[in-house]
Amino acid sequence: DRPSPPEHIVIETSGLALPKPLLKAFGWPSVRTRMTVDGVITVVDAPAVADGRFADDPEAVARQREADDSRDHDNPIEEVYEDQLDCADLVVLNKTDLLNEAELAAIEAGLATRSRRVRLIRAREGRVDPAVILGLSAAAEDDLAARPSHHDGADEHEHDDFTSFVLPLREQESVEAFIARLEHVARAHDVLRMKGYARIAGKSLRLGVQAVGARIRHAFEQGEASPGQLVVIGLHGLDPVAVQRSFDEA
Structure with a gap:
């Protein structure tokens, strides 16, 4: 409704989001027109793929099935990964x-x-020319049938596979x-993602952290002088109390 509306709106979803439910929302009459x-x-995340974070070892799964064919071997991370790939117009x-x-050739x-x-x-470091990713003209909301999903026909809002919580952080004695x-x-x-910040003793800036598994990037940044906190994301059943205890005892 603005006099000069934006040409594009970029929607960044959660890394664990299922894409098709969002696409279906663009079929609503009030939006579609x-x-x-x-x-x-x-x-x-190329290194995470190389580490096998998004796929089970087929031989290991086969051995598990031989030992107990009643076990559930669904891998929710692999399913989300495949859903996101199969919905994409550009990877x-x-x-x-x-x-x-x-390693890159094997992933590709x-x-x-x-x-x-x-x-x-x-x-590298997410640097992509906007001209490459804008203007694809895919009209993806009209192409849902060509975008298969593990969750087609199911309740696609099931994020019961994953859990997240926030841990309060006391001041840390050192970055290391x-x-x-x-x-x-x-x-x-086996934490999937962590992100947040902490206060480091003797430092005026807070330390921001981003982690994928055990790969962690960190840098000092400007921020309010409030207590630190850490968002932790993992598979369903990840125990916040156990994670806090493990952090305190490390």
């Missing part, structure tokens, strides 16, 4: 500077086996000790 989905962009393979050419070969073939570009604690927690509890 005024907006279209120019394209769905999926950003892939950005990110953090490519952390892998060698052979795996992505090429998806039923939905889309363009793929490489990126804090990062070591985060790595310990990530490995001990």
Whole structure:
């Protein structure tokens, strides 16, 4: 309704979001007549794929089934990963500077086996020219049938597979000790994501952290002089009390 409305609106979803429910919202009459989905962009964490974070080991699963064929072997992370790929109009393979050419080629070969073939570009630190990702003219809301999902026909708002909570953080004695604690927690509890900030003794700036598994990036940043906090995301059943205890004991 603005005199000069924006040409594009970029919607960044959660890394664990299912894309099709959002696309379906653009089919609502009040939205459809005024907006279209120019394209769905999926950003892939290349090192996480190389580490096998998004896929089970098929041989290990087969052995588990032989031992107990009643066990549920669904991998919710793998399903979300595949849903996001199969809904995409463009895939950005990110953090490519952390892998060698052979590793990147293997990932790209795996992505090429998806039923939905889309363009793929490489990126470092998420740097992509906006001209590359805007103006795809995909009209994705009209193309839902060509975007398969593990959750088609189901309640697509099930985020019961995952859980998240916020941990309060006391002042930390040093950057090194804090990062070591985060790595310990990530490995001990198979944490998917952590993000937040902490106060470090003797430092005027707060320390911001972003973690994918046990891979952690950190940098000092401006911020209010409030207590630190950490958002922790993991599979359903991740125990906040156990995570807090593990962090305090590390």
